[in-house]
Amino acid sequence: MPFIKNILARNFWLWILVALIFSWTINEKLCMIERGKYLLGIFYNGFFQNSRDGMVYSDYLKSHGITHEFIKSNI
Amino acid sequence: MGIMPLMLALALPFTFWLFLMRDFLLGYIPVNLDTNTIYAVIKFYFNNLLNGVVPLWEPFVVLGRPFYALSICNLFNPVTQLVGILKLFGINYYQGFMIYMVAYFWIGTIGFFFLAKEIFQSRTWAYAAYIGLLFSSLGLSMFTQLTLVEILVPTVWFFYFLVAFGRQPCRRYFWGLIFSLMIAASSYLPFYFVTVVLVFVLCFVLLFGSQVRKFLSRGFSFIQKHIGVGIVGLAGLVIALLPLLVYKIIDTHGDVVAPGRHCQYASLQECYERTMANEGGMLYKEIAQSGGLGERMDMSYFFSNLDQLTYGSDSLYFVSVFFFLLIALGIWLRLSRLNVLLVAMTVLIALIALGPATGVHHWLYHHVFYFRYFRNLFFFGVFFLPLLILLGVALLRNLLAFHPTDFSHKKMLVTGILFLHGCFAWFLYHQSHIISSSWLTVAVSAGLFCVYYAGLWKKGELFWIALFSLLMIVQPVQVMGYYAANAKEFQYPMPFGHVKPSFAWVRPAEPVTSDARLYQFVHYEDFYYLMSMTDAPARIGYPQSAARYTFDLSMHNTEDTLAEYARHKIVVYDHAPTIDNTIDQTYQPMDGPGQGVEVNHFDVNKLVLTTKFITKKFLVYNDSFTRYWKVFVNGQQQNLVRSNGAFKGVWVSAPTESLAPVGQSLVEFRYDPPGGQWIYILVTAAMLLFLILTLCPS
Known part of the structure; x- marks a missing residue:
């Protein structure tokens, strides 16, 4: 029993629990849509007019699947 | 220490x-x-x-x-x-x-x-x-x-x-x-x-x-x-x-409304209804958008x-x-x-x-x-x-x-450290655009922990x-x-001078603008008028905060009608204009001193005028009406009348009827909400007192 207790009393399980809570509770697609809107700057300069002004983390958008098609169908 | x-x-x-x-x-x-x-x-x-x-x-x-x-x-x-x-x-x-x-x-x-x-x-x-x-x-x-x-x-x-x-x-x-x-x-x-x-x-x-x-x-x-x-x-x-x-x-x-809270994602009708409803708070949709x-x-x-x-x-x-x-x-x-x-x-x-x-x-x-x-x-x-x-x-x-003493323990810890740093580096490698100092931090950290656990540096x-x-x-x-x-790339000098505000008789027709890159992100006029203490054009839109009746008036009249009328800060009538959301166009604008009205004093909470009218007139100050505005004529508080839907009006007698000995009337509009100015001085003083109490050793 002390052995099992020793194994369980590690941060590892806490980290796992946090990862599970986040993965169960967070609607990642909704976050992605919100981020897409924000990064594309529609709250500031109108619809997609500011791709050159530093608001867009273009690499982020590309690497996270925010494509023109995604924008068309979700944003 | x-x-x-x-x-x-x-x-x-x-x-x-x-x-x-x-x-x-x-x-x-x-x-x-x-x-x-x-x-x-x-x-x-x-x-x-x-x-x-x-x-x-x-x-x-x-x-x-x-x-x-x-x-x-x-x-x-x-x-x-x-x-x-x-x-x-x-x-x-x-x-x-x-x-x-x-x-x-x-x-x-x-x-x-x-x-x-x-x-x-x-x-x-x-x-x-x-x-x-x-x-x-x-x-x-x-x-x-x-x-x-x-x-x-x-x-x-x-x-x-x-x-x-x-x-x-x-x-x-x-x-x-x-x-x-x-x-x-x-x-x-x-x-x-x-x-x-x-x-x-x-x-x-x-x-x-x-x-x-x-x-x-x-x-x-x-x-x-x-x-x-x-x-x-x-x-x-x-x-x-x-x-x-x-x-x-x-x-x-309900004297103040917040169109900016309710109108960003709503239809015009929804925006109006929610803003005027005065229910307090926001809909979940408005918060979550x-x-x-x-x-x-x-x-x-x-x-x-x-x-x-x-x-x-x-x-x-x-x-x-x-x-x-x-x-x-x-x-x-x-x-x-x-x-x-x-x-x-x-x-x-x-x-x-x-x-x-x-x-x-x-x-x-x-x-x-x-x-x-x-x-x-x-x-x-x-x-x-x-x-x-x-x-x-x-x-x-x-x-x-951890202070390992035997070799096997040291070896195990150093191996573990290198393994975990390797895993972290692998994680970083799969992110995009990692800057050089991130790699340096991981590498130096691995080195320091290894030296520490190996006991190479006592x-x-x-x-x-x-x-x-x-x-x-x-x-x-x-x-x-x-x-x-x-x-x-945002370089731009910010206004910093001290201003003594002066009363302008007429509001400008066009807003101030700035082509500075700074203001591509937020509206220049959101800051400019506060910093410079000069008037904005007589337009409302959907601001974060506005006087209730003024917003209501703006929703019942065209933008140009309101702007044309309210650009005159002071107008007078021979009769009291309507309280409804319609603008009585029979006004006589006061576009400067010398037309029977002079400005004695102006600050952000108060306007004091001297009037010299031949006949009894109804004077309208085209600044938003709320219940905490008061008006005094020759020192006597008078009934402040909501005029043309949203502004402050008062009857001013002719010199013969006036109590003023010199044949003129002194009209004072004063904003006097609960607590007045003193509560803010009290709060500041109380904060200072509690800071001193906190810092005092006994």
């Missing part, structure tokens, strides 16, 4: 921070976004204060409205008074504002040092935590979102005094607790602070139940022994809440594209990659209740801050009343910084507590903590460099 060596030790890294941020501090890079708004508000406040008036009304925008930012911009904090005091010594408002911002930020990091000292019971480890916060995003983001600093600083000091009072109840800590509560209540909407405290209480009760009873018993015992101190503390809290109370009274009467943490953050933001940080965003969250590395290295360390507390608080706050992306905020919106009254949930992200840093420092302390704990603290700075220095470089 004495106070002077300690202050020097704290000042040394802070001086380096000042050097890194010199382009911001010297004004080459102007403040942006909400910090720009806060600067405008602070300048407006202190400029008027130095003119002898506590500003309660904004006569220059949207045809006049209450100065609604009065209770949410940290204006009564003793540190903020620096802006006014420095102006008296010839330092302009912008430089004074910079000094206030930086001083307040530093005070916050010093508070964090003391909090960490209470938690770790060690100055050395507290110093490491201090370095972590000093070189986090907190100091960077304040140039675009000062609200984050305004929320965090009193929270940090509150927790310091709470822990210290819990250990050793004494007057000084009690005063500190009250003072930090007063600041939290008056610097911005206190709902973020309240939420974090409730989250802490929940987690603390679950994890440290036995200590809660001890804490409560000590607290009650202290209050029983010092009943007078308790009463004074309670009075301080009540006084600090007065500005919010006045705001609430004005809001409850934007401003959630999920909109502003992704975990990868902590690692990726740190060379592209933009000055056009007000939601920058960043701590050194070393803290994430420590979390990875701590994976097999023993659980401690402190670590569980820090992680639980971080997770709960994150679940709330994520808004519609989790169900937690939705539940709170329907079950906890105050969740209807604030949005911008991403502000909660600022609390992650101290929580992550405390967790990282706690883990580092645990990691350095040095004391202080030496190793200093080395690891230096490692915490490596990546932030590069990030700060990129941030300043990216922000340089």
Whole structure:
């Protein structure tokens, strides 16, 4: 029993629990849509007019699947 | 260590921070976004204060409205008074504002040092935590979102005094607790602070139940022994809440509406109905549409594209990659209740801050009343910084507590360290655009831990903590460099001159404009009129705040009709115009002095006119009507009549009928809300008193 207790009393399980809570509770697609809107700057300069002004983390958008098609169908 | 060596030790890294941020501090890079708004508000406040008036009304925008930012911009904090005091010594408002911002930020990091000292019971480890916060995003983001600093600083000091009072109840800590509560209540909407405290209480009760009873018993015992101190503390809290109370009274009467809250995502009809409904609070849809943490953050933001940080965003969250590395290295360390507390608080706050992306905020919106009254949930992200840093420092302390003596133990630890660093490097490799200092931090960390565990360098704990603290700075220095470089394209001189407002008879037809890049992100006119104290055109739109009847009038008339009429500040009639939302066009405009009306006095709360009419006239001051405006004719209060739907009107007698001996009438319009100007002076004085009580040793 002390052995099992020793194994369980590690941060590892806490980290796992946090990862599970986040993965169960967070609607990642909704976050992605919100981020897409924000990064594309529609709250500031109108619809997609500011791709050159530093608001867009273009690499982020590309690497996270925010494509023109995604924008068309979700944003 | 004495106070002077300690202050020097704290000042040394802070001086380096000042050097890194010199382009911001010297004004080459102007403040942006909400910090720009806060600067405008602070300048407006202190400029008027130095003119002898506590500003309660904004006569220059949207045809006049209450100065609604009065209770949410940290204006009564003793540190903020620096802006006014420095102006008296010839330092302009912008430089004074910079000094206030930086001083307040530093005070916050010093508070964090003391909090960490209470938690770790060690100055050395507290110093490491201090370095972590000093070189986090907190100091960077304040140039675009000062609200984050305004929320965090009193929270940090509150927790310091709470822990210290819990250990050793004494007057000084009690005063500190009250003072930090007063600041939290008056610097911005206190709902973020309240939420974090409730989250802490929940987690603390679950994890440290036995200590809660001890804490409560000590607290009650202290209050029983010092009943007078308790009463004074309670009075301080009540006084600090007065500005919010006045705001609430004005809001409850419905004289002020907030179209900006209700119209951003609504049809015109919905916008009008929700704005005028005066139900208080916001719909869940209005809160959830934007401003959630999920909109502003992704975990990868902590690692990726740190060379592209933009000055056009007000939601920058960043701590050194070393803290994430420590979390990875701590994976097999023993659980401690402190670590569980820090992680639980971080997770709960994150679940709330994520808004519609989790169900937690939705539940709170329907079950906890105050969740209807604030949005911008991403502000909660600022609390992650101290929580992550405390967790990282706690883990580092645990990691350095290992002192392997035999070779196999050393070998195992070094292998484990290299393996975990390798895993972390692999994780970084799969993120995009990792800056060089991130790799350097990982590599140096691996080297230092290996040397430490292998016992190759026999040095004391202080030496190793200093080395690891230096490692915490490596990546932030590069990030700060990129941030300043990216922000340089925003260069623009901010208005800073003292203004004595003068009464303009006619409002301009066109708004001021600026092609500065700074104002591509926010509207120039949002700041300009406050800073310059000049009139905006007579147009309403959908502002954050407007007088109720004025907004209503703007929705029932075309923009041009209203603008053409209301550009004349003073008009007179032979009869009283309608109270309805129609504009009586039979007015005689007063476009300057010498037409029977002269201006005797003008400030933001008051207009005094001298009239010389041949016959009895109805005078209309085209500035918004609310119930707290009063009118006096020759010193006698008269009935203030709502005229043309939204403005202030009064009958003025002809000279023969007048009581005035010289054949003229003195007409005074005065804004006089509950408490008047004095409650704000009282709040400022009370804050100062509690600061002195906190700092006094006995």
